[in-house]
Amino acid sequence: MLSLKTDGAERIENALTDRDMNLLDQVASDQLKIGPGVRLFRNNALGQLLARPGTLDDIATRQLGVQVRPVRAVLFDKNPESNWAVGWHQDRTIAVRAKCDVPEFGPWSKKAGQHHVEPPFEIISRMLTLRAHLDACGLDNAPLKIAPGSHRLGRVPSSEIEKTVSNLGEAVCEAEAGDIWLYATSILHASDAARRPTHRRVLQIDYSCDALPGDLEWLGIL
Numbered sequence: 001m002l003s004l005k006t007d008g009a010e011r012i013e014n015a016l017t018d019r020d021m022n023l024l025d026q027v028a029s030d031q032l033k034i035g036p037g038v039r040l041f042r043n044n045a046l047g048q049l050l051a052r053p054g055t056l057d058d059i060a061t062r063q064l065g066v067q068v069r070p071v072r073a074v075l076f077d078k079n080p081e082s083n084w085a086v087g088w089h090q091d092r093t094i095a096v097r098a099k100c101d102v103p104e105f106g107p108w109s110k111k112a113g114q115h116h117v118e119p120p121f122e123i124i125s126r127m128l129t130l131r132a133h134l135d136a137c138g139l140d141n142a143p144l145k146i147a148p149g150s151h152r153l154g155r156v157p158s159s160e161i162e163k164t165v166s167n168l169g170e171a172v173c174e175a176e177a178g179d180i181w182l183y184a185t186s187i188l189h190a191s192d193a194a195r196r197p198t199h200r201r202v203l204q205i206d207y208s209c210d211a212l213p214g215d216l217e218w219l220g221i222l
Contacts, residue, residue, distance in 0.1 A: 008151035008184040015180040023049040028201050031075050036082035039112045040073040047222050056130050060207040067209045071218040078200040085193040088161050092118050095219035102214040121155040127185035127208045133175040134201035142194040144173045151184035
């Protein structure tokens with residue numbers, strides 16, 4: 001059993017109701033026509049899901065407080081036609097509404113037409129990521145892997161990541177459909193290609209309580 005405070009990750013089993021799963025399936029059926037990885041913005045069905053008591057926004061509020069808000073949403077589907085691997089890394093960028101120069105923010109990039117920037121790492125270290133599973137994700141279906149405790153190390157230089165993972169060890173985050181995993185956004189994580197790919201649909205939402213400086217605004221969800 002992993003805990004969010006100690007390990008940087010925690011599983012909530014059967015977190016989503018049948019109605020939640022139907023809404024999530026509606027979002028996935030519509031958006032995944034675009035591709036296996038889609039950044040979501042201004043999606044009414046997603047807004048309904050987040051507003052429902054006991055679902056993702058409520059879970060994030062219990063962890064970070066009433067000022068928390070969703071700041072980015074991505075939907076993934078690893079499947080037989082698109083079965084990729086992701087090496088060990090930290091998430092270091094945030095999605096914002098427009099590009100503007102602010103000290104200590106940079107470099108900039110664009111992903112799916114959305115502006116992304118690397119902020120001071122203290123902002124990342126205070127964020128929370130929730131992953132809602134539409135499909136079962138066992139060992140053969142490429143569950144996320146984490147390095148327990150790595151969320152407490154701050155920004156890990158790229159040259160030190162492999163050594164850090166070797167020192168901390170790995171944990172595999174299996175899930176059943178309807179489960180939600182909570183992660184410290186700063187945790188070191190990776191994912192193999194599925195050994196027996198079917199579908200592995202996951203909605204990932206990042207949360208933050210921070211206001212951004214200057215004219216920067218979080219992209220958000222709605």
